[in-house]
Amino acid sequence: MRYRITAGTVMTLDPAGTIHRPGQVSWENGTIVSVGTAESDRRPVDQTIHVPAGVVMPGFYNGHNHAAMTLFRGLADDSPLFEWLQQHIWPREARLTADDIYAGTMLAAAEMIRSGTVGFADMYFEMDAVAQAVADSGLRGWLARGLIGTQDPDGEKLAESVEFARRWADQADGRIVPMLAPHAPYTCPPPYLAQVAEAARKHNLGIHIHLAESHQELADITRQYGRTPIELASDTGIFRNRTLIAHGVHILESDLPALAGLVGGVIACPVSNAKLASGILPYRLLRDAGVPIGLGTDGAASTNTLDMFQEMKAMAWLQKLRDGQPDGFRAVDALRAATRGTAAVLGFPGGELTTGSPADLIVVDGRQAHLMPEWDVTANLVYAGVGSDVVYTVVAGRILMAEGIIQSFDEQAIMRDVVSRVAHLTD
Amino acid sequence: MRYRITAGTVMTLDPAGTIHRPGQVSWENGTIVSVGTAESDRRPVDQTIHVPAGVVMPGFYNGHNHAAMTLFRGLADDSPLFEWLQQHIWPREARLTADDIYAGTMLAAAEMIRSGTVGFADMYFEMDAVAQAVADSGLRGWLARGLIGTQDPDGEKLAESVEFARRWADQADGRIVPMLAPHAPYTCPPPYLAQVAEAARKHNLGIHIHLAESHQELADITRQYGRTPIELASDTGIFRNRTLIAHGVHILESDLPALAGLVGGVIACPVSNAKLASGILPYRLLRDAGVPIGLGTDGAASTNTLDMFQEMKAMAWLQKLRDGQPDGFRAVDALRAATRGTAAVLGFPGGELTTGSPADLIVVDGRQAHLMPEWDVTANLVYAGVGSDVVYTVVAGRILMAEGIIQSFDEQAIMRDVVSRVAHLTD
Numbered sequence: 001m002r003y004r005i006t007a008g009t010v011m012t013l014d015p016a017g018t019i020h021r022p023g024q025v026s027w028e029n030g031t032i033v034s035v036g037t038a039e040s041d042r043r044p045v046d047q048t049i050h051v052p053a054g055v056v057m058p059g060f061y062n063g064h065n066h067a068a069m070t071l072f073r074g075l076a077d078d079s080p081l082f083e084w085l086q087q088h089i090w091p092r093e094a095r096l097t098a099d100d101i102y103a104g105t106m107l108a109a110a111e112m113i114r115s116g117t118v119g120f121a122d123m124y125f126e127m128d129a130v131a132q133a134v135a136d137s138g139l140r141g142w143l144a145r146g147l148i149g150t151q152d153p154d155g156e157k158l159a160e161s162v163e164f165a166r167r168w169a170d171q172a173d174g175r176i177v178p179m180l181a182p183h184a185p186y187t188c189p190p191p192y193l194a195q196v197a198e199a200a201r202k203h204n205l206g207i208h209i210h211l212a213e214s215h216q217e218l219a220d221i222t223r224q225y226g227r228t229p230i231e232l233a234s235d236t237g238i239f240r241n242r243t244l245i246a247h248g249v250h251i252l253e254s255d256l257p258a259l260a261g262l263v264g265g266v267i268a269c270p271v272s273n274a275k276l277a278s279g280i281l282p283y284r285l286l287r288d289a290g291v292p293i294g295l296g297t298d299g300a301a302s303t304n305t306l307d308m309f310q311e312m313k314a315m316a317w318l319q320k321l322r323d324g325q326p327d328g329f330r331a332v333d334a335l336r337a338a339t340r341g342t343a344a345v346l347g348f349p350g351g352e353l354t355t356g357s358p359a360d361l362i363v364v365d366g367r368q369a370h371l372m373p374e375w376d377v378t379a380n381l382v383y384a385g386v387g388s389d390v391v392y393t394v395v396a397g398r399i400l401m402a403e404g405i406i407q408s409f410d411e412q413a414i415m416r417d418v419v420s421r422v423a424h425l426t427d
Numbered sequence: 428m429r430y431r432i433t434a435g436t437v438m439t440l441d442p443a444g445t446i447h448r449p450g451q452v453s454w455e456n457g458t459i460v461s462v463g464t465a466e467s468d469r470r471p472v473d474q475t476i477h478v479p480a481g482v483v484m485p486g487f488y489n490g491h492n493h494a495a496m497t498l499f500r501g502l503a504d505d506s507p508l509f510e511w512l513q514q515h516i517w518p519r520e521a522r523l524t525a526d527d528i529y530a531g532t533m534l535a536a537a538e539m540i541r542s543g544t545v546g547f548a549d550m551y552f553e554m555d556a557v558a559q560a561v562a563d564s565g566l567r568g569w570l571a572r573g574l575i576g577t578q579d580p581d582g583e584k585l586a587e588s589v590e591f592a593r594r595w596a597d598q599a600d601g602r603i604v605p606m607l608a609p610h611a612p613y614t615c616p617p618p619y620l621a622q623v624a625e626a627a628r629k630h631n632l633g634i635h636i637h638l639a640e641s642h643q644e645l646a647d648i649t650r651q652y653g654r655t656p657i658e659l660a661s662d663t664g665i666f667r668n669r670t671l672i673a674h675g676v677h678i679l680e681s682d683l684p685a686l687a688g689l690v691g692g693v694i695a696c697p698v699s700n701a702k703l704a705s706g707i708l709p710y711r712l713l714r715d716a717g718v719p720i721g722l723g724t725d726g727a728a729s730t731n732t733l734d735m736f737q738e739m740k741a742m743a744w745l746q747k748l749r750d751g752q753p754d755g756f757r758a759v760d761a762l763r764a765a766t767r768g769t770a771a772v773l774g775f776p777g778g779e780l781t782t783g784s785p786a787d788l789i790v791v792d793g794r795q796a797h798l799m800p801e802w803d804v805t806a807n808l809v810y811a812g813v814g815s816d817v818v819y820t821v822v823a824g825r826i827l828m829a830e831g832i833i834q835s836f837d838e839q840a841i842m843r844d845v846v847s848r849v850a851h852l853t854d
Binding site for chain 1: 534703734740753796800807
């Protein structure tokens with residue numbers, strides 16, 4: 001099947017920032033076969049979608065998520081961090097079944113598809129249920145079980161993670177990429193991280209880890225080990241694999257040598273970092289050092305929304321505040337972080353609309369009061385757009401949402417299922 | 428006509444924070460006549476609206492706007508501030524006709540009604556056109572022409588403002604409240620501010636002024652006058668009238684004595700203050716001093732969106748970052764600022780759903796993936812909600828939007844008109 005979308009605006013986000021007005025994108029077998037002005041490809045197609053007031057652009061890659069935590073969205077919000085974890089989240093997580101986690105991940109999938117996300121990197125548990133949700137929803141998933149080194153003395157859970165990777169590597173038309181996820185330096189001592197690094201090398205897996213998230217972590221790790229979280233992680237060898245560093249708020253200039261050999265990059269989570277009062281990513285420091293920077297939401301239990309438009313806004317607002325000037329960090333920087341940025345951290349070719357790229361794209365309805373007039377479509381999308389402006393979501397060439405209606409699964413049934421499951425989690 | 432909305436949740440935002448599930452709100456002649464559980468009022472009504480998955484709550488009051496600047500949304504975004512003003516905004520503002528300003532204000536009205544705003548405080552020029560847009564759209568407006576003291580040597584524009592107030596005070600069923608708006612201390616020298624204060628007293632008008640917005644202003648005013656912007660303004664006598672201080676980012680602890688007698692309060696504009704890198708409001712300082720605090724968007728040329736849900740998010744995120752802890756500023760604090768907070772600054776009785784209050788209310792559609800499950804409806808609204816979740820907007824008892832469709836004017840015609848006008852503003 002060959003498909004084509006024609007629209008008022010096609011924002012390619014290619015390196016030159018090319019915009020076609022009006023424009024078209026055509027794809028076949030999950031790959032883009034042409035991009036250009038409206039009349040640039042006249043070959044016949046099997047299905048044409050015409051959105052005159054639409055903006056076609058690459059879909060978002062959410063670089064850090066705990067998707068099933070939609071189940072806990074808003075639970076005991078605004079509490080002190082440890083009270084929240086110990087009294088509210090952990091006791092309920094202990095009761096979650098695989099079916100609960102499937103349902104929570106499907107709810108997250110609905111929210112992500114609705115708000116233009118085409119793939120996400122996830123760290124949680126019962127990952128077979130998460131992988132099944134990725135398979136069923138049509139999204140892409142970079143999936144890993146969170147490993148707590150202090151609770152894995154014999155490396156059994158690490159071994160299970162490798163098994164999980166074997167089991168799912170070739171499933172769902174290649175939309176699932178298994179990874180290894182040592183949770184954080186304060187839960188995974190250096191010898192365990194070294195074990196994970198070795199397993200990653202041996203099985204050719206990427207690594208997903210929380211690093212340099214809070215000031216507390218920086219202080220504790222530095223006191224305990226005499227090295228920063230980044231230096232400590234680097235010393236264990238994990239950066240010799242592709243590594244996704246989630247957060248990175250407290251990366252210091254003195255950490256740059258330790259990051260020099262990093263394949264992968266840093267996923268900024270500005271909403272989570274603001275809401276938990278963790279701080280603001282040193283974006284400029286990392287960018288100038290050539291570190292790829294993507295964008296992620298963190299789990300909905302702390303961030304509340306999986307809408308990448310909110311993350312783009314938060315990233316831009318906070319970077320401008322950090323800079324102390326309004327003209328350094330621009331709208332397009334946020335848009336690139338949310339698309340090509342995360343994809344680059346993951347080593348995935350998505351994030352731009354160019355021939356040969358994966359057909360992971362979305363259409364935003366530009367004919368709405370809050371997106372008019374159109375002096376600058378990039379500024380409109382980043383600073384005024386919201387997830388619900390998305391009307392089409394296409395992943396690997398498959399139309400997951402059309403005219404605002406999810407096509408790949410029964411969203412209403414998922415919402416009903418979540419409501420009944422949450423009733424059992426309420427004491 | 429008597430109306431009633433019944434819904435799954437009625438969030439009254441009364442002082443006790445009462446929530447009825449399910450609940451009802453009834454109103455007549457623009458005033459709420461009963462609020463309670465679903466069966467709490469069985470008197471017959473002329474129209475019933477039933478939204479089983481809806482959340483009924485007070486509408487938002489946007490405390491600081493330049494509504495017609497929707498015409499410049501996204502124009503030369505991310506530029507240095509003075510380049511942006513001098514090269515892009517001011518030359519185009521000079522060309523705006525009254526009809527342009529009417530169209531821009533109507534576009535803003537569409538965006539505000541769609542995102543649950545029921546009233547706004549506006550400072551711009553050609554205010555008869557703005558007032559006409561308020562009359563036509565059905566919103567409430569606290570309206571004032573921005574006065575540049577340095578360009579008003581004979582007080583002619585001040586006199587025109589008083590005339591404007593006379594002309595509109597009793598129009599549009601009392602939905603228009605004229606004010607006086609000396610622009611800022613760096614454009615209105617102290618003798619001019621004193622003149623405005625005198626006129627305000629004489630004609631019983633409130634005052635709307637930009638104060639303590641940027642570090643530059645604080646530094647310049649302090650150097651020039653030996654007093655902070657707040658102290659300077661206080662000395663001119665303007666605070667003896669009801670005064671709406673827009674921004675207030677750089678209010679110092681030493682300013683509190685000057686604020687002690689203030690009737691009115693401060694309107695936080697967190698998105699604008701972040702986007703222009705102005706800083707973060709000292710919320711806790713002002714709250715502890717008993718200063719009423721509301722919320723506003725500033726104009727869409729700098730903030731890009733008039734969605735008060737974005738302001739609530741930004742306010743909460745930034746206050747948590749400023750506090751350095753996640754549990755001080757809570758979701759409900761943002762919600763109260765956006766509703767009762769702004770109303771209190773304006774001296775208006777709105778902002779809560781109680782018998783005798785103005786029937787200014789909205790309904791949010793809670794049955795959406797990003798607003799589920801419902802551990803905490805307040806957290807869901809503030810941290811995950813967006814303007815487009817609003818399905819009904821009621822102002823002074825009149826239904827301005829029903830099921831997501833604006834009832835009070837032809838939104839499509841306004842959008843077409845704006846597009847054609849903007850074409851003339853493009854060089």
